[in-house]
Amino acid sequence: SGTDEATVLVPPVKMTLEQALEFIDDDELVEVTPTSVRIRKRHLTENDRKRAMRGAKED
Structure with a gap:
């Protein structure tokens, strides 16, 4: 049979809105809700x- 592989996940980094806006690339968006600030790709x-x-x- 197979062996189990342990996947190590990096914990999310807490950023302020200003930090997120400085951090993003041209192909990313900052998503803001009342409880969180998220960075996501423009094209999912x-x-x-x-x-x-x-x-x-x-072009």
Whole structure:
């Protein structure tokens, strides 16, 4: 049979809105709710990201 692999997860970094805005790249957004500040990709699926990159190269 197989062996179990232990996956180590890095705990999330708590950031203020200002820190998150300084941290993001051009392909990311800052999502703000009353209880949290999140950084996420502008295009959520890998397929959408590839399509956006192809579109940017054609311009």
